[in-house]
Amino acid sequence: MKNRKKWIDWYDKTGKRYVTPVILIFFFVVAFVLICQMVKPESYNVKLFEVAEKTIRSPQTIEDPEKTAEEQTKAAADVDDVYVFNRETAQNRESLISSLFAYVTEVNRDAAEKDAANKKAAEAANNATPAPTTLDEKLASLKSKLSKDVSENITSALSNTVLTTLLQMTVKDIQAVEKEVISALDVAMDQSVRKDNLTDIKVGARDTIELSNLPTSYKGIAKTILSYAIVPNEVYSAQQTEDRRKEASANVVPVKILQGQVVVQEGQIIDREIYRQLDLLHLLDQKMPIKQYAGFALLLLSLAVMLYFFTNKQKSLDKPTKNQYMLVFSSVYIIVLLMLLIIRFLEGVYISNISFLFPAAFGPMIIKILLNEKFAFMMTIFTSVASFFVFQSDATAAVNITVPTYILLSGLASIVVLRDYSRRSAILLSGFIVGLANTAFVILLLLISNTGLLTLAFWGPVGYAFLGGVGSFVLGIGMIPLFETVFGMLTTSRLVELSNPNHPLLKKIMMKAPGTYHHSLMVANLAEACADAIGANSLLVRVGCFYHDIGKTLRPPYFVENQLQGINPHDRLTPEQSRDIIIAHTTDGAAILRENHFPQPIIDIALEHHGTTLVKYFYYKAKEENPDVKEANFRYPGPKPHTREIAIINIADSVEAAVRSCDAPTKEKIKAIVDSIIEDRIKDKQYVECDITFQEIEVVRATLCATLNGIYHQRIQYPAEDK
Structure with a gap:
């Protein structure tokens, strides 16, 4: 236990600063290994002066320096004396x-x-x-x-x-x-x-x-x-003759072994020249030149730096959230590279055009759901860049252009098409539409590359592209719960799922603490209206309100909204005992939510919705008995709200309770209650750790008054009917 506490203390004080570098290093190393594994050439077990057992083609376009030097020497020798x-x-x-x-x-x-x-x-x-x-x-x-x-x-x-x-x-x-x-x-x-x-x-x-x-x-x-x-x-003129010979040598087009070019035919003797070319292409040792390794390292380093600066530029995110976003993005990108590796393996066993089966929409789709649209566009770019090099070793130059272009278009289509991702059926429908878009993209690209219409080489990729589009969304639906659990991500679909009245915890609140359940619904309506007004996450606010008082289910009668027939258990307790029970509902609620694997933002709402406010009733009661009692002993442990959403719930929770306890609330009384609570919280510095502005607080103030006036509007008194 002590070691665990030491570890937590070290992380809070020092370890957090290493989170970002560790994430980027992890991203860089794993991506580098995967890409190098995919692009390294296939090796062949051949020997000099033996008969080739199979036809070997060049996996890439590469300059032949020896042949180029010969041509340069010949060109220089052909220049007459000047x-x-x-x-x-x-x-x-x-x-x-x-x-x-x-x-x-x-x-x-x-x-x-x-x-x-x-x-x-x-x-x-x-x-x-x-x-x-x-x-x-x-x-x-x-x-x-x-x-x-x-x-x-x-x-x-x-x-x-x-x-x-x-x-x-x-x-x-x-x-x-x-x-x-x-x-x-x-x-x-x-x-x-x-x-x-x-x-x-x-x-x-x-x-x-x-x-x-x-x-x-x-x-x-x-x-x-x-x-x-x-x-x-x-x-x-010796000088002019030398200059012309150098010019002639420089004008020689480098001799290249072209990608897809036959190096040796099946049954052909492997002479010294063929063996030299195989060695030059690294088809004998399965190695890449050092400069290629350096090139891929610099490429991935550039991508990691871009990811860091792009994430750091998102001003609406706090530091832990930025780290979480980078970790999720890196993890999804690694999964995308693993999928590319699988496709390359299938190509290695000569499954024709299987590259179009690659689920190009998976990365952008899942990033849009888990993070946002901006990161989804970046994922599309990163995937396209990787695919350009991964498919570089195909036999035809057309595929080099076609496949990365297809991946780029498919990723963009998934971002544009995916709008409603609160329901799985809507996500599947988007996948079907992206599949159709993929077929259109592939047909267009194959027509540009002049592929025959009535051939398997044309319609095979079309079928693969449709399956890849639909499969991307099927995979995404299957993996989103995994990301939600592992990274504590909160998605729209997860929030919709948690807002279902049949959820076991909501049923628990309704059965054990019906007053708290009704209070939570009222707070949810108020807070959701305020969140909509200032552009905060209204769905998160609503669902958070449903569960923010889940801790009260452990001792329902000790909270006024659940007390029946005027029986108050606190009358038999000391102020300190009552204080402990009241304050405990925040930490108890957070513990219950953790046990049920709720997303961290919901847990934060349960833990922070009272901030470090004072339990005034029992504080003043204790002060009557002991004037020296310390105010700090009667405050919630916090922490203070760190997001706008929790700040809204903090206000709405207190306002709803205060207005509900008011006799015959009028517009003036409602406004006075709202103003008093908000001013008290501002003076108490409850919102110094979140990014809510004074302007937004004023909008929240006006929205609460308008909403409560609509709920508690004065009704016309009709005369009782004669019976």
Whole structure:
């Protein structure tokens, strides 16, 4: 007992903060294990150079890095060397040749001017005429000019014979040779000239000279100069060649083993290439790459974070309720994943199109009933995301798109269709409608995927989809009581069931404490009207009122509404004894409800509907006997109301009892009673732990007055009939 108390104390002080992380970790770990179990590839017991016993298809689309590398190498090798065309080369060669002929002309002119000057000077001095400039001198002068301040020494390429011949030519002949050489050079250098075609270009240019009108004696000189002038005008660019090869390599489409592609046919020899592909697909070791495990882990971590922030954003929920919602949501999602696992197993034994039998509406339907519509939409999204990866390993790409889309549409349909879930018949009707909607969705999706109409592949999924829709709701109806019991969830259907007058506990109240039963019905009517007025859960309020005084059935005569003929057992008791009996009806009621496995919200109403209010009558009676008596000893143990619904019942319970005990209640008396009780509770700070607002309290005040005025309205007094 001490250990249990220690555990409870630890949980209340410290343990509560760990509830949310534990729930999310549980959700993450279990979901991760299940999804990895479903998506991991099937393994085959095959050996190298053996005959395949069955046809093996690729379970997924995956890149073949080895083949891709081969194709990239081949693409790079197919790229030709890049040569850069330099148009300035032709201009430079033409300038060089023009300079050659200009220098020849200049040397001849200088020599002629020098000879003339020498001759004139000799005549003036009556000397003998000096010898003219020799050819060797001219050649030396020409070489000096051609080799001075130049980037290319032309004299090393052209022989003395060529230069001497040029020096012996007339100006007209020089101009003619220059014109033909420049013309042929221009044509030749306008082409792409490389080392590998340099000889051919030169031969073509020489042929041009041969066909020209130059004197035959000069054609050889012209060819020699032209051959010298023609050089490659395109040079190899290592950088550009490398860039183009890299680009060609990058543009190679990765070689992939496609999903559904036959890797090895039955009866085929498993050679090294096939074995390598099987190993690449992890069909030999039943393993996934580490990055896939990491990817699924990050995906589920993202879903867990989304669930946490989405739940935390629900301002209308307190912390324990948020934890409960996350736990219920996680549990339902785990069940959904288990259903997916079963469907994957059935697919593994080759039941065609069995994936459409998956009860896609189950998760959203049960979450809408247990929690609310917002969480149901989130469940639909979570289920669709999981199904996309679970059905990724199907043989055809069409199924990859069709099944997750079908699951998404079916889940949304269940949320839209399910409106009245207070009766099982209404839930079953919604399941039938969702089944019909599923058939419409599947027909639409199969038409889009161009499936033949008069085939089993078309009508089989249609039948499965209908069964999946109806089956989702059948499963949901069967599992809702389990969730209600395990998690203490309170659903509309459960509340309707508890409101049945034939319920054993209601019969017990009616038989043992009829006054309390009538009082509970009156309080239920008042509180339900108030709950409707402020938008609280009116059905919960009504049912809670039915059972809020169940504790009084243990000692009915000690409560004024059950006392007959003016007999009051409290007259024989001390105020302290009376106090204990009165106060005990809240804890006794909670204990009775727990024993009968009632939902926690109903138990809370029985325990908290008096809050920590004062048992005034017996307190003042005790004070008469002992002025030092402590007020705290005559208060209910609480806790104070923590929801709007319990706060409403707290007010309605006291108001109904007070008005019932009032003689000839009028509007003014009713209003005074209601105002007095509400003001007393506010001053006593009974509602500081719940989220009811002052505005809502004013609405409750007005609603109570209006409802009570309708019940206790003044009747017209008719004269008695004569008998």
